[in-house]
Amino acid sequence: MLELLREESTLAEIAKKHDVAQQLISRWKSEFLANMPAVFNKRNEDIEKMKQDHEEEKELLVKKIGELTLDVDWLKKKDKQIIQMRVKKA
Template sequence: MSRKRRNFTAKLKSDLVLELLKGEKDLNSIATENSIQPNLLRNWKKEFLDKASVVFDDSREENIREKLDEERKEKEAYAKKVGQLTMQVDWLKKKSTELLGSDYESKFSPKPFDD
């Protein structure tokens, strides 16, 4: 008999843990009703309680926005630099072809890491 791996949504997990925390039903009855192992439900409860303080952490949201803005600016700077370097390489290839001929690369030693 093969067992299919089940994926549980965050909403389902949080609903089950909240139901458990309310205390109206015990852990085993909730686990049985939802065909879940009790240990899995215990782990979800522990994870839920460990991360509960994040809900009230106001600085977290500001830090995320700042980090995203920094990453976006950094990516834009890299894209600009790549564009500039690409233009320079294209210009150099064009000028090399004009001045030295189309076989200018054969006049120089091979590239060190060229396959």
């Protein structure tokens, strides 16, 4: 098909090379050209969906990182307070 679309060979040459009827190759080309936009539109839709999913996941991960950072900071603060209390008691 690419050979035909790139016009590297004539329809007759391609048909002979692959032992396929010229009419069949011509029909395949017509069907391919008719359906090509749908294939690429579907692919673009899939890519956009993947981008959207990736962005949503990224936002969730950034939010989670923020929450975990707050938890770690709080634990560090509490750890220092506990150490100071133990030092005062000793």
